[in-house]
Amino acid sequence: MPAQEKDLAADVALAARKWQKKRGALIMVLHEIQGRLGYVPREIALELSKQMNVPLARIYEVLTFYNFFELEPPAKYVISGCMGTACYLKGTPQILQEFGRLLGIEVGQTTPDGKFSLTTVRCVGCCGQAPVILVNGEVKSKVSPKDVPHILAECTD
Amino acid sequence: MTKLQKDELETIAERRRAKRTDWITVGMGSCGLAAGADAVFRALQDGARERGLELDIRKTGCVGACHAEPLVEVDVQGAPRTLYGHVKPEWVDLILDSHVTLKRVVQRLAVPEIAEQRRTCNDHPQPEANRQFKIVTRNCGLVDPEDLEDYIAFGGYQALRRCLFELSPEEVVEEVESSGLRGRGGAGFSTGLKWRLTREAAGREKFIVCNGDEGDPGAYMDRSVLEGDPFSVIEGMTIAAYAIGANEGYLYIRAEYPLAVARIEAAIRSAKLAGLLGRNILGTDFSLNLEVRLGAGAFVCGEETALIASIEGKRGTPRPRPPYPSVSGLWGGPTCINNVETLANIPPILSNGAQWFRSIGTERSPGTKVFALTGKVRRPGLVEIPMGTPLRVVVEEIGGGALPGRTIKAVQTGGPSGGVIPAALLDTPVTYEDLAELGSMMGSGGMIVMDDEDSIVDITRFYLGFCVEESCGKCAPCRIGGRQMLTILERLAEGRGRPEDLDQLRQISKTMKAASLCGLGKSAPNPVLSTLRFFPEEYQRAISASRSNA
Ligand SMILES: Cc1cc2nc3c(=O)[nH]c(=O)nc-3n(C[C@H](O)[C@H](O)[C@H](O)COP(=O)(O)O)c2cc1C
């Protein structure tokens, strides 16, 4: 097993052990893994199934039910438009359209180089500053389509 | 901190209050941070250090005036307490030099109309006409949410002390019952009665659960309370646990609220260290263990039976009731599930008494309600009003009315389960009964203002689309009915409606309401029925547009 994967296995073991004594811990363990890796890779789910003694099918049942969990690695910059009611009314669709136009992708897609993906979220609780978008979880408030090129330009390493 | 005993609460409060002479607060909830409050906070700290000022600079949660973030409040001896809005780091020098050092308020940066609106039950026991009145958000924007002693200085934990040392669990239940408090999570069920049912249910192991899933997209009351005053929710849960006989509890919070989660987790840790959670609370033989569980982006998990499944680590699908959770909930044990705002009402009720609470609001809807006022108003933000306040006061006086040059068309309450109230009916008082009579509902507190630019049919399509996406798919009426209605609404929103569409919408609505398994499917047609009732002309236009195109 390459070094990196060994680390991962150790990580899973750690997360699993931390939650072992608690009831109903599977979702929290998955949160912990996604928090660290940005998604839940298949090998990790397999490893977890062994460590926690939970059938793999049950892990996937949970992973696929909840929108929050990702099964693929995220793009370098995940741009999410808030589609809560307040932001929708104040123009998120137009902002997403502008991102899509400049990036050449649609909502739900990733650019071929893996740099950007475009998604939506449901209300991050900053409705007073609508419309908001998130760039890798960081909130940008009162965005207008005119701000889009600038936001993209800031996404450099 | 060592474990506190009963009489030490007062000592801490007094010591803290004596220390608090000159202070500055910075609103650092999610909204304040998004608007740049962090840079302002750092500039204040640096500026005070450079000037050698003895100042207590505190982070607080959301003040409520989200439109004017970042907000900074200054209270120093020799100058009137002042709130500044839209503060930029560049202004900090001026505020420190003029206000703090020379005691001269910087009038042009102040926002007195917002400060005006901040009456809290701690300072003023009774509400005034046409004003906000803060019970649930009494400490939000004042208290440091990461500092237990600060909460105690604002009167925190006096209610728990009264319960543990002066009242039996039965008497606590009675007090909450006679306060008339109704659940703020949407349905408005009597909180006291729910506690009684859980208390009287047979079961060795009972649970208290705080519902912090806040599913209504476009609402953030619970987030603000969790972020701004986490200890009041924890104190409320502790009192509830004592009353119903639970020693274990969970806070179920959306993963989309990382700051709320972090603050609640920190608050649980400090309460534990101080002996206000864990074993032998305040030296008594009452013990309570609290844990956080994260939601994972499923609206249906706000529904109580789905929430229970999710805490148990399973897919969050609802199950039929009865049995109600108060009889059989988490791992089969009697479980009391209360909303964040419901729980934050508990400490003031137990400190000030049921009679005090009943004197606020209306006969059948006592107390206050927090709303997230958003959409097309001048001053969106978090507002807390006595029940019975007319919608017009909220939208026009507190919210500042329509945006320049626009007119308000309708106000939506209850989110995807609610309905619209047309502008002509804005004098409707905000109570559970009055809103239900108009086919809307109190809901959890989303209040969205729409103006003449917004299409009612499009908004309805938006809400229905939400419910369709969030349907768990377990029951057919919700899964199939929702899909069919959405197809029709999409057609209408694009101006391609057919004459028979409206009747079909009514027909499917009826089936979904009657036959769906859980509240999601039962209430998903509400926005459709409500808009059909009040805005039939917009639907007609969507149909005739297609005729003239044909
Ligand atoms: C589809 C659906 C979603 C719900 N979402 C929430 C929610 O996000 N927050 C909440 O407190 N209650 C929500 N509820 C209501 C809960 O089922 C439950 O009634 C409430 O948490 C009880 O607390 P209360 O009595 O203090 O209001 C939802 C109900 C349904 C049917």
Ligand code: FES
């Ligand atoms: S609707 Fe966008 S943050 Fe709430």
